[in-house]
Amino acid sequence: MMTRVDPRLADEAARALAPHAVVIGAGLGGLASAMRLGARGYRVTVIDKLDMPGGRGSAITKNGHRFDLGPTIVTVPQIFKELWAACGRNFHDEVDLRPMDPFYEIRWPDGSTFTACQDTNAMRAEVARLSPADVAGYERFLKDSESRYWFGFEDLGRRSMHKLIDLLKVLPTFVRMRADRSVYAHAAKRFKDERLRMAFSFHPLFIGGDPFNVTSMYILVSHLEKEFGVHYAMGGVAAIAQAMAHVIEEQHGLLRYRSEVDEIVIEDGRATGVRLTGGERIDADIVISNADAGHTHTRLLRHHAAKRWTDRKLAKSRWSMGLYVWYFGTKGTAAKWKDVGHHTILNAPRYKGLVHDIFIKGKLADDMSLYVHRPSVTDPSVAPEGDDTFYVLSPVPHLGHDNPVDWKTESATYRTKMIKVLEDQLLPGLSDHLTEELIFTPEDFRDRYLSPYGSGFSIEPRILQSAWFRPHNVSETVPGLFLVGAGTHPGAGLPGVVSSAEVLDQLVPDPETIQAARR
Incomplete structure (x- = not known):
């Protein structure tokens, strides 16, 4: 008599025998890694100290304000x-993504503005409005940006750079593209107007870089x-994180929240x-490890010589x-401040001097x-009806400088100054x-995200801290042990951390290889 086996039990037995991958951290790099590993046939466990997925891309709701x-x-x-x-x-x-048009508005203290959008003719007109003599420079800048995109993002950014030979092969291209020149220096070569130099050089700040020192490869952002285009996910980036967690669960992966990894166990010379x-x-x-690369090495591998x-x-x-x-809600303002859109950048009187104070002087x-982020103009779910929700970010020194800022005493004063500017x-x-x-300072980034020195984006993407020079995706x-996230190759920002999982996918062994080694 033939015994029938319940296919569900067979599937569960197969999953129990599948190679097990533990992912430290449920940031977007860790979630993307878990998704790819689950699709490959790994049994995946994701561990995070927070009570929700997303890491820096999570959300907190207070009385209707998300x-x-x-x-x-x-x-x-x-x-x-x-x-x-x-x-x-x-x-x-699974995710409702909305294009932004315009992308953002930049404002200067003298009252001048620049509106960035996707249409090339409209951008050309914006450049001409501020500085007619810079239109030709804008055209050249666009070509520069495109060539660096194909090399820096589609080539280097989507493959591992852990072998020195890979670096040696691309050095001539780095030289030809003047990767030694800073983003600002490259913008200054193309634009005469100082406002346009800022408008086309500030982007590294969104991934933790000093525009006056970060390699000009990052003009690829333009x-x-x-x-x-520039898009917004309805429900915020937290909605993307939730959707990623849902995929992992449907792959039968396990997400363990409110659990913190203290160390990576190493036996017989390998991570176990x-x-x-x-x-x-x-x-x-x-x-x-999707934990910060610095935290991974100094804390999680503290018992193992680097x-x-x-x-x-x-x-x-x-x-x-x-x-x-500074995250805040406002009452009855949905129809107020009609000239304030979804994304606005307010410039201080100083550009280079302020950046130097933040990055160099500390x-x-x-x-x-x-x-200034005002998502309520696009997404009604972020605030009660008729109200607004805002997010205002100011770059400040990290905590690793001499005489670091004591935010317990300075935060209230800084908030007062911020209100006046706004x-x-x-x-x-x-x-x-x-x-x-709600206010987050570098001390909160240090404590909530275990970020060394409370830095917002891990290791700065200078030329000698990028590609091969950055912590590799496969442990040296x-x-x-493998590493993903902002502190590893290719770098910070949503495209960078999600791409790090794509690189990981190229490096991890096939589950069948691991199973064969067990036999």
Whole structure:
């Protein structure tokens, strides 16, 4: 008599025998990695100290106001489409992505403005309005940006750079494209007007870089914006994170929140699992760390001698700036401030001097440049009806400088200064409408995200901290350990961290290889 086997039990048995991958951190890099590994046939466990997925891309809701804590824009939606496709799914069936038009408005203290959008003719007209003599320079800048996109993003950014030979092969292209020149220096070659130099050089600040020192390869962002547009996910980036977590769960992956990894377990010279802060051990065939690369090396691998990323080397590295972010709600303002759109950038009187204070001197300046996010003009779900929700970000020094800022004493004063800037330049009468609020300082980034020095974007993307020079996606120290996220290759920002999972997918062994080695 033939015994019938319940196919569901057979599937469960097969999953139990599948190689186990532990992912440390449920940021978007970790979630993307878990999705790709699950699609490959791995049994995946994701561990995060927060109570929700997303990491910096999570959200907090207070009395009807949803505060999206981190990234606010999507610039390369095909990265997500390809990720979902690798899992046999359609991204747009699960995430509602809306194009922004215009992208953002830049304002200067003298009252002049610049509106960025996708249409080339409209952008050409904006350049001409501020400086007719710079239109030809704008055309050249666009060509420069496109060539660096194809090389820096589509080539280097989507493959591993852990072998020195890979670096040596591309050095001639780096030289030809003047990668030694800074983003600002390249913009200054193409534009005479100082406002346009700022408008086409500030983008590295969105990934933690000093425009006056970060390699000019990052002018590729201008091509990203022009070619693919700027988008907003309804429900915020947190909605993307939730959708990613849903895919992982449907792949039968496990997401463990409110659990913190204390160390990566190493036996016989390779990673064999993790140990949580409470002492629990979780065994694994491979370990992927989406924790900050600095935290991974200094804390999670503290009992294992580093070959390259020693505590001393990490301490000497250049780190991205810190962030002071004020999230607040306003009452009855949905029809107020009609000239304030979804994204606005307010410039301080100084550009180079302020950036120098933040990145080099580690000095908290009296003046500030602000990024203002007003998602309620696009997404009604972020605030009660008739109200608004805002997110205002100011770049500030990280905590690793001499005499770091004591935010417990400085935060309230800085908030007062920020209100004055906002009321004077963008939101008159703001103080009369404030309701809910939340403030994150570099100390919160250090404690909530375990970010070294409270830096907003991990290691700064200078030329000698990019590509091969950046922490690799495959550990140089421990076999079986892989790294993804902002502190690894290719870098910070949504396209960077999601691409790091694509690179990981090229590096991890096939599940069949691991199973064969067990036999």
